[in-house]
Amino acid sequence: MVFFTSIFTCLAILSTTVVALAIPLGTTGRSLSISEDGQTISIDGRAINLDQAVTRAGVCSPSSHGGGRQRHGKGGPSSNSTSAASNNAKAIYFLTNAANNSIVALKVAADGSLSDGSITSTGGVGMSGVDSTGAPAAPDSLFSQGALKVAGNSLVAVNPGSNTLSMFSISPTDPTQLTPLGNPVSTLGDFPVSVTLSTKLSLACVANTGARAGVACLTMSPNGLTPLDKTLRPFALNQSNPPSGPLNTVSQTFFNADSSALITTVKGDPSVNNTGFLSVFPVTNGAVSMTETRSSPAGTAVLFGTALLPNSNNIFVTDASFGSATLSLDAKNVASVVAKTNIADQKATCWAAFSDVTGTAFVTDVAVNHLVEVDTATGALIKELQSGNGNPGMIDLVSVGNFVYALSPGNGSVKAAVTVFDVSGGRGAAKEIQNFNPTGVPDSAQGMAFV
Template sequence: MPGLFQKILISAAVLGLVAVEGAPSVEPRTATEQGNGPKAIYFLTNEAQNAVVALPVGCDGTLSGGSVTGTGGKGSNAIDTNTSLPAAPDALGSQSALTVSGQYLFAVNAGSNTLTMFSISARDPTKLTALGRSASVPGDFPVTVAASAKNNLVCVGTTGVKSGVSCTSFSSHGLGKLDALRPFGLGQTNPPVGPFNTVSHTFFSSDESVLFTTVKGNPPLNNTGFVSAFPVKPTSACGGAISSLSTSETRSSPAGTAVLFGSAAIPGSTSLFVTDASFGGAVLSVDSSNKATLAEKGVISNQSATCWVTISDVTGTAFVTDIAVNRLVQMSTTDASIISSTDLSANGGPGLTDLASGGNFVYALSAGDGTTKTAVTVLDVSEGEVKQIQHFDVSSTGAGKNSQGMTVLM
């Protein structure tokens, strides 16, 4: 897939998407005290027998040996359009293949079209207990999941023949039945052929009132992809009906974007920070009708495919990763300018995929390429400086180049 993404720059240039990197730099804000730091991180093996790897986080932010808990479902791989072979790393072509909400964890099983819910032990955050049976997803090839504690609602994005989003309620007893698919109509296959024209990331707005999904375009076909938005229908003030997701969609294709990938709601605003594999990162403004437009754009020099993002509560900035360039780039959530770029090539990893922030730290998955071991890179982002404090080998857990997702328990 990295070879294919290198071709995006040519297509993007034809479309006039790659501009001069001219946004002014912004000084990082002073970091706050860590307070209650992260307790554990989680990612998926995404193998034939899918499993969640849970690693405890020490007081200094570093990782140690944890647990591997089966989901009861199957992982899978999209097909790389450049090689016609199973894609890896980034086997699912997505962000947030699993997510944490409160003391619950949700994980997709792309190969069995199911969603699994776990409870997380309050005493040992690496101890996961499946709640009920995995729920069948009405779409094909689920790759991304979002959960709202405010609404007790979990939603899954699928990217196969039946692509779209579907949701259900959740409780301490487990998952309800997922509702009817809200279709995207991507004209895909099972498994999907990507990375172009596939679902990237499903996530809630900062106030959990809207469900967004980013979908990659296809620059060679002059297709810019889109941002999908469905409002949440909240519970009645008098009780009764539970929260659900509207079936009324707002779909927008922000001019100046092409291959929308990972995203993050910018805290305290309605804006979104998104990555675009064709150039870097951008800030999208979202109006009262949930239409997204390009507000600011940051071009990252010498990138291959910038695809994943997390926003740190400590720095208030975005951190983005590239599947084929082993570095962590820090960007402003105000104007998408580049604040810093931390070279991580000394650790031997080929690049980074999904990532999550917690307290003073950022945890980034290096899924490897079959020749390098799968690892998690831990970075301290406090005090206005970004520095690697650990490159933790996780290959002993059975995790390999199919590994996907990253989430953190605070």
């Protein structure tokens, strides 16, 4: 508090000048900038309005800095976890996928740890797919990655049971506070499971995997979502409502790094010689084409979750039949395998995230409670971190800053949880620091996103 008091005193003196200033912060190489009117300071591009900062209640209270929050699980954050706090998540989100579908928002402290935040209804209905016997397919009830996504201050989530998408604005002062933008909007298909957002195109595109399977796109605005397409970009899966899976279903839809293509992974079914494929719809003049390129990379069968690789046209992808692979797209959008990882004890390796801190990818398995780290260039298996927290396994995950967050949906006897891994030690040094059980979350939880 002494540091900021000194700054505010200095600013009170300097506010009479009309010249913008930059003040070095010791030997850090960073600086504090003061606006010409003396009302705003900026550090690392983050602006603080002084009137709001001085008058805001509790600005220096311990609770506003994460003090007193209960931690779950063993261990603690590494000593340098807070060094990149500005690059870490402020909140993470996932779906309940219950009958009254809702978004769970958890608070993230500077040390990466989680605490309860809010639960907000989507206005839509959740639903589980079924297994080969016709029973609900929990815990992997959507057979997908990316059931909700965040772009800027907007969040969009699927409602599998009502075939709709819901859009929300995220409060800039409390990211666990979500405000609905308009009403849920039709996805043009059945059983939507994955959504992707492009701020460049102002588009939300959603993949359906029920009887009417395929991808549709909608425009995003401050008022919510507006249907753009009139028909689906179809996938002939011959599925039912709800769909039977996880085989022969859509896995994930996503834009590439520059939003020049909409890409979707679709699982095959090796038992009936049905090969999965990668679908690519190019973006032309700001619109997603209705004409696609499909390819089935050699050796793959059950393409699932993906992660874009930086400074590359390559895609990291899981395949539940063996582990994971790195795919390269050529000029014609045809995919081929450039690296492959066989995970010997895997049962359902389906979800993926890439860490900028480690320069590696992490994958999870719904039936094996481990976090596996992979070298995306060579396919080498770097580390298999076995967790002893009692969860049955993990599904959707995100990597942000020094931390990886992975969702475990629960299974009736074990509650839903989010496991936090600290990766600040770099390649091969991931460690579990928390296993948090959110309040009021059913076993059907799905998806993962962050802001």
